[in-house]
Amino acid sequence: MVSKPLLTLFLVGYASVSMGQNLIENPSFEMNSECPKRMGNFNIDLPHWSTPTRGTTDYFNSCSTLMGTNDNFKGKQEPFHGKGYAGLYVIAPEDYREYIQAEISSTLKKGKKYRISFYVSLAEKSDYAIRELGVLFAEKKVAMNSKNYLSKTQIYSILDNSFNFQEVSSSKFMSSEKKWVKLSTEFTALGSENFMILGNFNNNTTTRRIETKKDLQIGAYYYIDMVSLVGIDKDVVVEQDYELNKTHIFKDVLFEFDRSHLLETEKKGIDALYAHLMANSSFKVMIKGHTDKIGSASYNKKLSAKRAEAVANYLLQSGLEKERIIWKGFGASIPIGDNGTEEGRQRNRRVEFILSKEVQ
Numbered sequence: 001m002v003s004k005p006l007l008t009l010f011l012v013g014y015a016s017v018s019m020g021q022n023l024i025e026n027p028s029f030e031m032n033s034e035c036p037k038r039m040g041n042f043n044i045d046l047p048h049w050s051t052p053t054r055g056t057t058d059y060f061n062s063c064s065t066l067m068g069t070n071d072n073f074k075g076k077q078e079p080f081h082g083k084g085y086a087g088l089y090v091i092a093p094e095d096y097r098e099y100i101q102a103e104i105s106s107t108l109k110k111g112k113k114y115r116i117s118f119y120v121s122l123a124e125k126s127d128y129a130i131r132e133l134g135v136l137f138a139e140k141k142v143a144m145n146s147k148n149y150l151s152k153t154q155i156y157s158i159l160d161n162s163f164n165f166q167e168v169s170s171s172k173f174m175s176s177e178k179k180w181v182k183l184s185t186e187f188t189a190l191g192s193e194n195f196m197i198l199g200n201f202n203n204n205t206t207t208r209r210i211e212t213k214k215d216l217q218i219g220a221y222y223y224i225d226m227v228s229l230v231g232i233d234k235d236v237v238v239e240q241d242y243e244l245n246k247t248h249i250f251k252d253v254l255f256e257f258d259r260s261h262l263l264e265t266e267k268k269g270i271d272a273l274y275a276h277l278m279a280n281s282s283f284k285v286m287i288k289g290h291t292d293k294i295g296s297a298s299y300n301k302k303l304s305a306k307r308a309e310a311v312a313n314y315l316l317q318s319g320l321e322k323e324r325i326i327w328k329g330f331g332a333s334i335p336i337g338d339n340g341t342e343e344g345r346q347r348n349r350r351v352e353f354i355l356s357k358e359v360q
Contacts, residue, residue: 021230021231021267022228022229022230022317022318023104023105023106023108023229023230023231024048024102024104024105024196024227024228024229025047025048025102025103025105026046026047026048026049026102027226027227027228027317028079028080028081028082028084028085028225028226028227028317029046029049029059029061029082029084029085029086029225030082030083030084031046031047031048032045032046032047032059032061032084033045033046033047035061035063035064036058036059036060036061036063036064036066036067037064037066037067038066038067039056039058039066039067039073040056040057040058041058041059041067042056042057042058042059042086042100043057045059046059046086048102048103049086049100049101049102050100050101050102050103050141051098051099051100051101052099052101052141052142052143052144052150052197053097053098053099053144053145053146053147053148053150054144054145054146054147055088055089055096055097055098055099055147056098057086057087057088057098057099057100058086058087058088058098059084059086059087060072060084060085060086060087060223061083061084062079062083062084063083069083069084069085072087073125074087074123074124074125074126074221074223075123075124075125075177076124077121077123077177077178077223079225080119080121080180080225080226080322081225081226081313081316081322082225084225085223085224085225086100086223086224086225087123087221087222087223087224088100088199088221088222088224089219089220089221090130090133090199090200090207090219090220090221090222091127091128091130091200091204091207091209091219091220092218092219092220093217093218093219094148095148095149095203095204096147096148096149096219097147097148097149097150097199097200098199099150099197099198099199100197100198100199100224101141101142101195101196101197101198102195102196102198102227103141103194103195104137104193104194104195104196104229107191107192107193107194108137108189108190108191108192108193109189109191109231110189110190110191110192111188111189111191112188112189112231112232113186113187113188113189113231113232114186114187114188114189114229114230114231114232115184115185115186115228115229115230115232115319116135116166116168116184116185116187116196116227116228116229117182117183117184117185117226117227117228117319118168118182118183118184118198118224118225118226118227118228119180119181119182119183119224119225119226120133120174120180120181120183120222120223120224120225121176121177121178121179121180121181121222121223121225122174122175122176122177122212122220122221122222122223123177123221123222123223124177125218125221126177126212126213126218126219126220126221126222127211127212127213127217127218127219127220128209128210128211128212128219128220129173129174129175129209129210129212129220130173130174130200130207130208130209130220131169131170131172131173131174131208131209132167132168132169132170132183132208133167133168133183133198133199133200134165134166134167134168134198134199134200134201134202135165135166135167135168135185135196135197135198136150136155136163136164136165136166136196136197136198136201137163137164137165137166137189137190137193137195137196137197138161138162138163138164138193138194138195138196138197139161139162139163139192139193139194139195140160140161140194140195141194141195142155142158142161142195142197149200149201149202149203150197150199150201151201151202151203152165152201155201162190162192164187164189164190164192164193165201166185166187167185168183168184168185169183169185170183173208173209173210174222175210175212180225180322182319182321184319186232196229198224198227226316226317228317228318228319230318230319242276242355243355244283244355244356244357245354245355245356246354246355247288247352247353247354248352248353248354248355249336249350249351249352250269250270250273250311250350250351250352250353251269267314270311270314270315271318273285273315273353274315274318274319274320276355277315277320277324277355278319278320282357283324283355283356283357284323284324284325284355284356284357285315285324285325285353285354285355285356286325286326286327286328286353286354286356287308287309287311287312287315287325287326287327287328287351287352287353288308288327288328288329288330288351288352288353288354289303289304289305289306289307289308289309289311289327289328289329289330289351290304290307290329290330290331290332290334290335290348290349290350290351290352291303291304291307291331291332291348291349292332292335292339292344292345292346292348292349293332293335293339293345293348294339294345295332297331297332300331300332301329301330301331302329303329303331304329304330304331304332305327305328305329306329307329307349307351308327308328308329308351309327310351311327311351311353312325312326312327332348335348336348336350
């Protein structure tokens with residue numbers, strides 16, 4: 001970390017975009033009914049997710065041998081976040097396709113703006129790389145008896161459902177087999193969206209693609225991780241002094257005794273930090289968790305790490321890049337209040353952050 005403050009920033013009454021709660025349950029595919037044991041088991045292994053067609057989408061988790069992350073039938077890729085991710089064909093012979101479908105935790109509000117984002121990584125055993133994917137929002141769950149691509153004409157011909165289609169593009173072909181690439185777009189809701197489908201809605205001929213290998217002849221296969229759908233609200237950020245390389249306390253993020261779960265009322269300060277990080281792409285952040293002195297040192301160290309991770313996960317789910325954040329728990333080793341009083345212990349149950357040009 002740089003030893004001297006580089007810059008002091010004052011944000012006075014300026015309009016920023018604050019991000020709400022992620023409306024996608026199980027966004028990074030961490031919750032599972034069991035460790036994946038076979039291909040094409042996405043529907044069975046993952047709660048809150050399904051497939052809208054008969055395409056056999058895959059689920060990968062580091063706990064598995066066959067469907068692991070270090071070595072699987074498509075290559076290897078460390079998860080962007082956590083231990084799991086999805087895998088699907090976006091191009092395949094005879095227009096075969098795979099998709100993932102999520103139920104949105106609450107119906108989107110008509111006229112409100114939302115941001116959908118997710119991370120993709122091209123599997124090593126792919127012939128092609130593509131440049132865009134589609135996101136289809138639906139009023140009702142989709143279940144098609146087909147393994148071919150879902151065309152927009154076919155989708156919109158369904159009479160007892162309503163749809164909102166969004167195309168999410170990359171500035172270049174997503175050909176990296178090691179790095180995760182973030183795709184995102186903003187849109188205005190129609191007010192009927194309850195489900196979200198992600199995949200390629202074009203046939204092989206109309207899909208923009210480049211050839212990456214010439215000997216496989218099996219199409220393009222991508223891993224998907226950290227899917228986020230959040231509402232965008234215009235808020236006014238009051239004056240804040242975010243001095244680089246200095247410890248700042250989240251004033252709204254104080255924890256009850258033996259607790260690490262974030263409440264909705266505690267997220268305003270984290271939203272402000274997220275907006276600031278989005279406006280300053282060169283900044284990185286370290287999240288530091290703390291506890292009071294009640295309990296053993298080892299237990300408090302773990303609890304403080306969970307508190308820091310809760311804040312970090314909220315930032316990641318909002319869309320902050322993984323490489324821009326680290327977190328750590330310090331237990332009760334750095335008190336700022338008197339552990340002999342309830343008021344002092346409450347002050348010690350806190351999360352702090354440090355902004356810098358580098359993260360140690």
